[in-house]
Amino acid sequence: MIIVFKPHATEQDIDHVTDRLRELGLRTQISLGEERTIIGVIGDERILQGEPLSIFPGVESVTPILAPWKLVSREFQPHDSIIDVCGVTIGGRRLAIMAGPCAVEKLEVTVEIAHAVKAAGSTILRGGAYKPRTSPYSFQGLGREGLDYLLAAKEQTGLPVVSEILDPRDIDVFLEKADVIQVGARNMQNFELLKEVGAYDKPVLLKRGLSATVKEFLLSAEYILSRGNRNVMLCERGIRTFETHYRNTLDLSAVPSLKELTHLPVIVDPSHATGRWSLVAPMAKAAIAAGADGLLIEVHSNPECAMCDGEESLKPSRFNNLMIDLKKVAEAVGREL
Ligand code: PEP
Ligand code: MN
Numbered sequence: 001m002i003i004v005f006k007p008h009a010t011e012q013d014i015d016h017v018t019d020r021l022r023e024l025g026l027r028t029q030i031s032l033g034e035e036r037t038i039i040g041v042i043g044d045e046r047i048l049q050g051e052p053l054s055i056f057p058g059v060e061s062v063t064p065i066l067a068p069w070k071l072v073s074r075e076f077q078p079h080d081s082i083i084d085v086c087g088v089t090i091g092g093r094r095l096a097i098m099a100g101p102c103a104v105e106k107l108e109v110t111v112e113i114a115h116a117v118k119a120a121g122s123t124i125l126r127g128g129a130y131k132p133r134t135s136p137y138s139f140q141g142l143g144r145e146g147l148d149y150l151l152a153a154k155e156q157t158g159l160p161v162v163s164e165i166l167d168p169r170d171i172d173v174f175l176e177k178a179d180v181i182q183v184g185a186r187n188m189q190n191f192e193l194l195k196e197v198g199a200y201d202k203p204v205l206l207k208r209g210l211s212a213t214v215k216e217f218l219l220s221a222e223y224i225l226s227r228g229n230r231n232v233m234l235c236e237r238g239i240r241t242f243e244t245h246y247r248n249t250l251d252l253s254a255v256p257s258l259k260e261l262t263h264l265p266v267i268v269d270p271s272h273a274t275g276r277w278s279l280v281a282p283m284a285k286a287a288i289a290a291g292a293d294g295l296l297i298e299v300h301s302n303p304e305c306a307m308c309d310g311e312e313s314l315k316p317s318r319f320n321n322l323m324i325d326l327k328k329v330a331e332a333v334g335r336e337l
Helices: 011-023 107-120 144-157 168-177 193-196 214-224 254-261 270-274 277-289 315-331
Strands: 003-005 026-034 038-040 057-065 083-085 088-090 096-100 125-126 161-165 178-184 205-209 231-235 267-268 294-298
Touching: 003 011, 011 026, 038 277, 088 096, 096 107, 096 315, 107 144, 107 315, 125 144, 125 294, 144 161, 144 168, 144 267, 161 277, 168 193, 178 193, 178 315, 193 205, 193 214, 205 214, 214 231, 214 254, 214 270, 231 254, 254 267, 267 277, 270 277, 277 315, 294 315
Parallel strands: 096 125, 096 294, 125 161, 161 178, 178 205, 205 231, 231 267, 267 294
Antiparallel strands: 003 038, 003 057, 026 038, 083 088
8 A cells, every 4th residue: 555645744744644554563665756755555454444544634645556566666656766886876867787797706807807897888897706506516606705806896996796695694795795786586586585685775686587477576576675675676687488599588578567567777687688699789789778777798808718607798899899889779768878
C-alpha cells in the first residue's frame, strides 16, 4: 500500500501516520518527491482493514499497490533513482560505464586495464575477486587479495570499483574495500545474501538470474530495499533460452519493461549476455538505444591469456572504439557519456 500526502502536508501529518503504522506493527519507507511525500507500507496489510488512514490530516490518497513488489515500483517512487558511487552518478542523464577484467589477476594487469578503461571514458572499474565458477576446478579468484589489487587500481586511477560477493560472511571486507557490491546471476535468489547486502547503504548491482523472470528479478531487488538499502541497480545479463549459438540471449525487452515498472537504474552486461567479443559492441549500442542507464563490459589487455572469460573480453583498443560509437548513440537518445 502507498500513502500519498497532499503537497502542503506538514511533518507532523507525516509523523502522525507513520507512528500509527508502527503501532500496528507495520514498517514504512518514505519517498520524498519534489512535490509530494509518499509512504510505502511494509508488512501484513490486512491489519489495516477498517483503519481510516485516508482521513488522517494531510493524506491525499491511500492506494494498494497491485504489483507484488512495492518499494521498487514506480507507483511508490515515480522519479528515477539516482545512485551516487563516490561522486559517479548512476541513473541520471549521464550513462555509467563499468569496465574491467572478468577476474582480477596480477596487480600490474589490473592496474594496466584500469588505466586503459579510464582513458577510454569508463567511470567505474569492474573485476571479480571471488569468482562463481561452474566447475570447481576452474580459477576461483584471488579473494581478499584481489580486492586489494582493485583498491590499488582505484588509488591510481580514481575509478570506484564494483566486485562480486559470494558469501554473506564476507560482507565486512566488501563494505571496506568495494564501492559497489555485485550480487551475481547465480545468487539472485540467495535470499540470505540479499538480506545481508540490504542491511547497509552500500550500492548493490543485482544481476538477473540465469532463468529468472522480470517478476522474480524485481522481487529479489525488493528483498534488498525492504531491508533499508535503496541504492540498488539492476543488471540484465542475458537469460537461458533454447538458442546455443551464443552464451545467453540478451533480453533487451527487459530494459524498457524494467524502466516502466521500477525507478531503479538498469544496467546491461553485453559481455555475459553474448559470451563472444564480436557481439559485445552491437549489443552495447542496442542496450543504450533501448534506454539502459549504463553498461558492464569485460575488458582485458590480453584476452587470449585471461584467467576467465577471455572469449568475451574486449581489447582496450576495441573498447575505446566502442566508447566513441556509444557517444553518438547516447546523444541520439538524449543521454550523455
Ligand atoms: C560477472 O559479472 O563476473 C559474472 C560472473 O556475471 P554473471 O553473474 O552475470 O554470470
Ligand atoms: Mn565474466
